[in-house]
Amino acid sequence: MATLKDVAALAGVSVKTVSNVVNGYAFVKPDNRRRVEEALVATGYRPNLGARNLRRGRTGSLALVVPELGIPYFAELAGLVLRAARAHDWNVLIQQTLGTREGEREALAALGPHVVDGAVISPEALRGTDFAGVSGPLVLLGEHPLDLPLDHVGIDNVEAARTAVRHLLDLGRRRIAAIGAHPDRATAAQRLRGHREALADAGLTGPVASVEHYHRRDGAAAMAALLDSPEPPDAVFCFNDLLAAGALRAAADRGVRVPGDVAVVGFDDDEAGAYGSPSLTTIAPDKAGIARAAVDLLRERVDGRDLPPRRVRTPFRLRIRESTVG
Amino acid sequence: MATLKDVAALAGVSVKTVSNVVNGYAFVKPDNRRRVEEALVATGYRPNLGARNLRRGRTGSLALVVPELGIPYFAELAGLVLRAARAHDWNVLIQQTLGTREGEREALAALGPHVVDGAVISPEALRGTDFAGVSGPLVLLGEHPLDLPLDHVGIDNVEAARTAVRHLLDLGRRRIAAIGAHPDRATAAQRLRGHREALADAGLTGPVASVEHYHRRDGAAAMAALLDSPEPPDAVFCFNDLLAAGALRAAADRGVRVPGDVAVVGFDDDEAGAYGSPSLTTIAPDKAGIARAAVDLLRERVDGRDLPPRRVRTPFRLRIRESTVG
DNA sequence: CGGACGATTTACAACGTTGCATTCCCGGTA
């Protein structure tokens, strides 16, 4: 592999002059510049990023920490972060936590200060104290009750959940269940609160189903239990589209009609939901906006130093489809 | 950030002795070892991977190049590669190509020899010549007609496609369409060949629908066209599960029953297919096996040098669900 | 007691790059 030294030898100039050309330094005699450029091409020179970053104190990569790429929402988000990062000449290094506190702590620890310039992390189960030893710039995805001096990007989960439940109320549904409660997950708590509040505004309450994971399997099991209960719901609000997909399947298995007997609302706007039968009404966050905002915030924090912690609220909308209005 | 020098000063030994302790060198006096270890803890030392890799000539990361994380198959595969790579202490840096030749060439170029130790790439549209300038160890996912001295991992696409179509023939279907032909994509060609051959064995032919992308939208459009044609098929074999999802939706929109009027088979075994209504019969590749094999091959190639190009054939199975046997 | 030998530690250089300070060269000016 060609180094600056090789190029310099070929062009008959010093290493530093080659470096200057590579870095676009203005004061290089046109003649030398030309010779260097030819030598660069001839040798196929590529800067050794390791060395450059060692010198510059940057790594040129950013970490993206998500629970699982198998979850469409995070896969899609990861793709968008990749795209946003490329605009900043950042490479992206992805880590999966499986949504466990242990996995998230590992990820934070592994992100030694020298392996990435910063991280975008979507924590599910972390406690405030877990961030104690963290060094580099960090941007959190999603709202969190953690009172940390960190940047946040995310939608208003309480309001989004209220929107979803109000939609069901507007359709005349009165027994509206929630699927997706989880003891350790911050977003679950917020969506649950939105559900409870919207119902309370109408003088109602509704059953709540907890899940272990946010997978289709869990949604199906929860829905089955609800439908088999003495007072089955006439609508369910699922905390993500995977749970909703499972719920729809469980309803179909029991011959329960959607939306006739039960209306279903999801959360995340996975593309799959638009193509299912019935298609899924869902809360659609602005994923591209989230990705862009997260990367932009991280860039600013990596560049400048003394910024106050910021929160970016990204918009969402309710996408109404067949699972609520057949 | 603490460096070896800081630790050495604190422990009262030379930098190299600290390095030796960090790297588990055997001959360090117990007393010194203890002092160094205490100093390591006290300073919170983390090796500077940039510097270490510069010295060792390794980067500690591997690149995974896929068309798009929004496609569930690649998202799932990426997750599995992440997991497999962690077992080798590799970080994974993901690049999206959007399935275009340009994107794939860019990815190859960006993978300078110094940014990753090697790459696992899932090429769709690359020509053999595009690999000319490529330096580092490379493992290709999927079969390719390219006659390159590179490692390959993948299933036998022709045989998988034959299996899918034979299944439809066994069910008595006689007009079996294929959805997913594409001029530039190697895997499309192979699945198409399997389709054609299986039909030929039964003395039949079937319509073929080309698509621009492998997305649900394209599957829906292709299916709509087939169903509206003068001789609609009684079965379709889709080259991936997204196309199949679109096809199912198009059928539902037209009141065409699946599998009553048309049977549908997909490819990839996305988890979504198991939960749809109807659930989707599909070819299920051993994704975890593919991920593991790819990373293992890459590891061997990074370690040793003079290996012949290898091909690993991973198994697949036909997963029969409601879309073919209601 | 001298030397040999292995255990242990260390100094030094190098990986490839870039910031800094220096040097060199030129025309223009006093």
Added chain:
DNA sequence: TACCGGGAATGCAACGTTGTAAATCGTCCG
């Protein structure tokens, strides 16, 4: 002619780590 200023090029050091070879130490053997 001596000096000045800025363009242009360069040498040197350093980023943090580790391989190599050499230095140091102690102990065992003859």
